[in-house]
Amino acid sequence: MSRLRGPFQLIRADLRAYLLVNVFVYGVLLLGMAVGTLFPSLHAARVASFAGGGQGALVNAVVGNGWVFGAVIFLVNVFPTALLLITLPSLVVPFAGLAVFAIKTIDLGITLAPVDATSRLTLIPHSLTLLIEFQAYALVMFGAYLLGRSWLRPATVEAPTRRQGYVRGLASLGRLWLPALALFFLGAVYEAVEIYFLVPLVLGA
Structure with a gap:
């Protein structure tokens, strides 16, 4: 319970x-x-680029197995996105992960744009996936913000030096990663359910 109280505090x-x-x-x-x-x-150009790129090929390779699909979604959200795009840049340059994530997210938003009836209907069940997964990203980004602030202004965490402020900010980031991982897991499970059951239902397939 103490591990859960820390992030909420x-x-x-x-x-x-x-x-x-x-x-x-x-x-x-x-x-x-x-x-x-x-x-x-x-939008069409971004969708075509995704379908013809490595991520599209990965999705096509695992979409036939729900368990593998969910696992891949979880790993992609955690490692290439939350870790590489948000956390690691923020460990080197204060708040850098926020800017990198913003660029990536605008691109994702363009890809998911509801430009026709099919994409609008698909977005109905997928909106919950976005809500869950982006809340996980928000927790990681909040941690990156706390790290950057503690690093640049160590007095905000009652640290005498920037080095100690960095360490305390890093501890805060680590605590926020715990609920983020839980949300990434929940989002991956729901997205698998969405793809295999809800989207075909909504589209009348």
């Missing part, structure tokens, strides 16, 4: 920053979707 201690991170995370996604809706040709 961090959120309560700086609720305003946590809410602003959420606005940023979901807002960037909606911005990308708006751009894709306004420029359908850009």
Whole structure:
């Protein structure tokens, strides 16, 4: 229980920053979707690029097995995205992960833009996947924010030096990774259910 209380204590201690991170995370996604809706040709180009790239090939390779599909979704969300795009850049340059994630998310939003009836219907069950997974990203990004702030302003965590501020910020980031991992797992399970059951139901397949 103490491991669960830690992340919530961090959120309560700086609720305003946590809410602003959420606005940023979901807002960037909606911005990308708006751009894709306004420029359908850009959306089509991004979808074609995804389908013809490595990620599209990976999805096609595992989509026949629900358990493998869910596992791949979990691993992709955790390692290439949350770890490589958000956490690692923030360990080197304060807040860098937030900027990298924003660029990636705008691109994702363009790909997911509801440009036709099929994509709009698919987005109905997929919206819960986005809500869960992006809340996990928000927790990691909140941790990256706390790390950057503690690093640049160690007095905010009552640290005498920037080095000690960095260490304490890193500990906060680590605590927030725990609920993020739980949400990534939940999101992967739901996305597998969505793909195999809910989307065919919504589309009348």
